[in-house]
Amino acid sequence: MTKPLLEIQNLSKNFSGLDVIRDVTFHVNEGERMALIGPNGAGKTTMFNLITGVYPVSQGSIRMAGEDITTASDRSRAQRGIIRTFQNIRLMPHLTAAENVMLGQTCHSHGIWSWLAPVGLQSSRSRKEADHALEVSGLLEYRDMLTYDLPYGVQKRIELARALSAKPKLILLDEPAAGLNPSETDDLAQQLLDISASGVTLLTVEHDMHFVRRLSQRVIVLNFGSLIAEGTAAEVQNDQHVLEAYLGSDRKLEEEVAT
Numbered sequence: 001m002t003k004p005l006l007e008i009q010n011l012s013k014n015f016s017g018l019d020v021i022r023d024v025t026f027h028v029n030e031g032e033r034m035a036l037i038g039p040n041g042a043g044k045t046t047m048f049n050l051i052t053g054v055y056p057v058s059q060g061s062i063r064m065a066g067e068d069i070t071t072a073s074d075r076s077r078a079q080r081g082i083i084r085t086f087q088n089i090r091l092m093p094h095l096t097a098a099e100n101v102m103l104g105q106t107c108h109s110h111g112i113w114s115w116l117a118p119v120g121l122q123s124s125r126s127r128k129e130a131d132h133a134l135e136v137s138g139l140l141e142y143r144d145m146l147t148y149d150l151p152y153g154v155q156k157r158i159e160l161a162r163a164l165s166a167k168p169k170l171i172l173l174d175e176p177a178a179g180l181n182p183s184e185t186d187d188l189a190q191q192l193l194d195i196s197a198s199g200v201t202l203l204t205v206e207h208d209m210h211f212v213r214r215l216s217q218r219v220i221v222l223n224f225g226s227l228i229a230e231g232t233a234a235e236v237q238n239d240q241h242v243l244e245a246y247l248g249s250d251r252k253l254e255e256e257v258a259t
């Protein structure tokens with residue numbers, strides 16, 4: 001039976017009187033792959049910032065696995081399994097792929113057991129977990145390479161392996177396919193499908209509609225901060241409100257389909 005993992009209820013956000021998110025309600029089910037799309041300035045990044053606790057909400061509530069996290073700290077949200085990746089690569093270029101992935105484990109590393117465990121044991125466990133995340137992501141061959149030496153598409157996938165090493169329940173992906181060539185985009189989509197198959201829930205902001213169609217079971221559309229459509233990728237692409245929203249923007253939905 002489907003069970004909601006993330007529940008957004010009547011969420012609003014304004015910055016100095018400007019309504020950026022307006023009374024938005026939606027949910028993401030456990031194990032689901034959902035996409036959040038919309039023209040430039042629609043409020044997608046702001047929505048991610050509200051879910052991860054970067055900004056306080058103005059109104060409404062956010063629940064994760066049934067618990068109210070509306071005012072929880074960003075760290076507490078991460079510990080509950082909400083992990084985010086960014087549009088721009090945020091790897092440490094002078095660390096190896098494995099070391100970067102190990103950095104992703106830090107949000108779980110402050111429990112009493114991590115203090116009690118001998119340092120050697122901690123680091124060998126960390127390394128094993130990093131190796132596992134790299135292996136699941138098909139990246140083990142890059143384990144000991146410095147990340148700045150690696151192609152952009154591989155760096156993106158290492159970021160995802162790092163996200164995976166934080167043992168997420170929900171990964172928020174901010175334009176993961178941006179800047180990738182078609183074959184890199186394909187590899188990334190496959191990696192995300194594998195991650196999804198392991199039980200992780202995905203919420204993806206993306207402009208590339210081919211990618212959205214391949215990856216997402218359900219799509220929601222924001223425009224000027226309001227939710228204007230929800231359905232499969234094919235359904236929202238033919239929705240009159242969505243077509244009109246993109247018509248007025250500098251990014252046409254048809255162009256995004258063509259990319």
Ligand SMILES: Nc1ncnc2c1ncn2[C@@H]1O[C@H](COP(=O)(O)OP(=O)(O)OP(=O)(O)O)[C@@H](O)[C@H]1O
Nearest residue numbers: 015016018020038039040041042043044045046047
């Ligand atoms: N910290 C802030 N202070 C004031 N206004 C903001 C702030 N953050 C975002 N906004 C405004 O909120 C609106 C939505 O921005 P947001 O970045 O969430 O849109 P987006 O859908 O992610 O756009 P894009 O596709 O271009 O990344 C924009 O008008 C933006 O200028």
